[in-house]
Structure formats: structure tokens, C-alpha cells
Amino acid sequence: MTHPFYDPTLSYDTNFVNGPSLSKNPRYPKRIITKQTKFLGFDVNMPFGMPAGPLLNAKFVKEAFKLGFDVNCYKTQRTHIVSSNKFPNILFIDVNGDLTLEKAEKPLVGKLRTDQAREKFSITNSFGNPSRGPQFWQKDMKKALSYSLPGQLLISSVCGTLEKGLSEDAYYEDFANAAKMAADTGVKVVELNLSCPNVATEGVVCYTENAVFEICKRAKEKIGNVHLIAKMGYFAPSQQELLERVVKRVLPFVS
Numbered sequence: 295m296t297h298p299f300y301d302p303t304l305s306y307d308t309n310f311v312n313g314p315s316l317s318k319n320p321r322y323p324k325r326i327i328t329k330q331t332k333f334l335g336f337d338v339n340m341p342f343g344m345p346a347g348p349l350l351n352a353k354f355v356k357e358a359f360k361l362g363f364d365v366n367c368y369k370t371q372r373t374h375i376v377s378s379n380k381f382p383n384i385l386f387i388d389v390n391g392d393l394t395l396e397k398a399e400k401p402l403v404g405k406l407r408t409d410q411a412r413e414k415f416s417i418t419n420s421f422g423n424p425s426r427g428p429q430f431w432q433k434d435m436k437k438a439l440s441y442s443l444p445g446q447l448l449i450s451s452v453c454g455t456l457e458k459g460l461s462e463d464a465y466y467e468d469f470a471n472a473a474k475m476a477a478d479t480g481v482k483v484v485e486l487n488l489s490c491p492n493v494a495t496e497g498v499v500c501y502t503e504n505a506v507f508e509i510c511k512r513a514k515e516k517i518g519n520v521h522l523i524a525k526m527g528y529f530a531p532s533q534q535e536l537l538e539r540v541v542k543r544v545l546p547f548v549s
Contacts, residue, residue, distance in 0.1 A: 299357070300348040302384035306421060310350050314357050323362045330445055333365060334483060334521045334549050339445030340364045346451040346487070347419070351431075352438035355448065359441050368438055370423045370451040370487045371431045373472045378424035382406060387416045395530070423453055423490055428475050435479040449523065450476035453487040454509070466505065470512035477517040483549070484520055486513055489527035500526045503536060507543045514547035521549040 301308075301315040309315070330337040343365035344358045350369050358366045385404025389397060393416060408415045425431065435450060442448050454469035469486065476484045486509060488500040499505050506524065514522050524544055529537040 299344075299354070300350075300384075302382070302417075305381040306350075306378035306383055306424060313350065314348075314354050316357065320357075320361075322360050325362070325443070327445060333447065336447050336482065337445060338364050338447050343367070343447075346370050346485070347421075352434045352441065355438035356441040359443065359446055364446045365449065366447075367449040367451050367485060368431075368435055368481075370425075370453050370490070371428070371435075371472065371476065372423065372425040372453060372455045373428060373468055373475065374425065374455045374457075375427040376423065376425050376455060379420050379422040383421050384417055384419045386410075387418050389416060423487065432475060432479050435476070435481065439480055447483065448481055449483040449485050450479065450481040451485040451487050451525070452476050453490065462505070466508040466512055469509040470516045473513035473522070474516040477520040482520060483523060484513070484517055485523040485525050486510065487525050489525050498527050500524075500540070501529075501533070501536070503540050503543070506540050510544040510547040522547055524548045 299314050299316070301313065304312075304315075325339075327339055330339055331341045332338075333341050340362070341364070343363040344367065346367040346369050349355050349358060349366055355366055355368060385406065386408035387393070387402055387404055388408060388410055389402070402418075404418055435448075439448050452469070452472035452475070454465050454472060456465050460468075473484045473486065488506060488509065489498055499509070510522065510524055526537075526540075
């Protein structure tokens with residue numbers, strides 16, 4: 295039986311408390327130190343790891359490092375407590391062949407189960423970037439950092455929270471404050487999540503040029519020498535000029 299790292303048949307909170315969902319005696323690979331690779335100036339054994347999605351807390355990060363993933367990203371966090379979107383959060387999507395932009399323009403219905411082989415099926419998810427707030431995650435992130443071995447790197451992902459009545463300026467500042475809170479834990483790299491498509495209020499930030507500029511500028515001012523990554527979404531061919539403008543404007547701030 296295959297044990298998923300994150301169990302999609304259970305709620306986010308159940309996974310958070312009881313996960314990761316591994317076998318009772320997981321087989322950890324023997325750690326082999328090869329010629330290390332430079333990533334943002336850091337020595338990493340293998341420049342490959344897990345993204346923020348399945349790494350809900352320090353327990354998940356610990357297992358990712360032990361399983362041999364060397365560059366891992368702690369789940370996107372906020373300056374506020376925000377609950378997860380309602381269960382189910384992960385659904386199977388059955389598509390014949392690759393999921394193209396043309397196919398995506400038509401409604402795709404997610405399903406709780408699939409008969410397709412592992413090599414064939416795809417998934418979609420909607421969590422909404424839940425967070426238990428900095429009183430929890432700052433302490434937990436420090437614990438996650440303690441599990442990294444030489445040649446391993448932990449990245450912290452953060453986002454702002456756009457509440458009702460909040461001004462654009464305050465929203466940008468909340469992003470920057472989240473980055474500062476992450477940097478205060480001791481992580482050497484902070485990722486700004488500007489591309490999450492499944493938050494109900496913020497939307498996909500990376501397509502608003504001035505917002506990206508202001509958020510990156512303010513975050514960098516607050517975190518100083520800590521490296522900054524801007525996580526972007528997909529830019530269609532018709533958006534290439536926008537992408538070029540965004541990249542040029544944030545180059546002074548991002549690593």
C-alpha cells in the first residue's frame with residue numbers, strides 16, 4: 295500500500311495534527327554527500343526538494359529532509375490566523391492527454407476518486423493558504439530549521455491578508471511584515487507567494503505590476519540580507535510585456 299505524504303482523504307486540520315501520513319517504518323535513503331551545488335550562495339547537496347504545499351509544519355519538514363529532499367519550503371504563512379477552505383481540498387481531474395490552455399477554458403469537474411493509473415491522473419487543490427498565526431508558526435519554523443543537515447536549506451513562504459476595508463498600502467505592508475516575521479525565525483530565504491490562485495479575496499497578485507513592485511520593495515527593506523524570492527504564476531504569450539516590466543522592476547530586490 296502506498297502512503298501519501300499528505301492524505302487527501304482527510305481534512306487539512308487532521309493532516310496538520312496527525313501527519314505526515316507515512317508507513318510505520320518508513321525507509322529513509324542513505325545520505326550520500328555528492329559535490330555540492332550552489333543555490334543562492336548556499337551549499338546544497340541536491341538542488342531538489344518539496345514546495346510549500348505539503349509541508350504544513352515542522353513534522354512534515356523533518357520528514358522531507360530525512361527522505362532526502364534538500365531544498366524545502368515551509369507552507370505559506372500569514373500575520374493573521376486564517377482557516378483552511380472547506381474539505382475536500384484535493385480532487386482528481388481526469389484529462390485525456392496534457393491539460394492545455396484550450397482544455398482548461400472548459401469546465402473541469404473534480405472527483406474524489408479516479409480509476410486512472412498514477413502516471414495518467416492529475417489533481418487540483420483549494421486550501422486558501424491557511425495559517426495558525428505567527429504565535430504558532432514562528433516557533434514551529436525554528437523547530438523545522440533545526441532538522442536541516444549540512445547541505446540542506448529551508449525556505450519560508452509568506453503572503454499578505456487582504457481583509458475587508460484594508461487599503462492597498464496596508465496590504466503591501468502586511469506582506470512585508472509577514473516576510474519580516476519569517477526572517478526573524480532564522481531562515482535565510484523568504485519566498486513571497488504572489489501567485490496563489492485559490493484565495494477568495496487576494497486573487498493572483500503577480501499580474502498587478504505595481505503591487506508586485508511595492509510588496510517586493512517593502513519586504514526587502516524589512517528582511518535586509520535575507521534572500522528574497524518572488525513566486526510568480528504563469529504568464530501567457532499576451533502577457534510577456536507585463537512579465538518583462540515586472541521582472542525589471544523587482545530585480546533590485548529579489549535573489
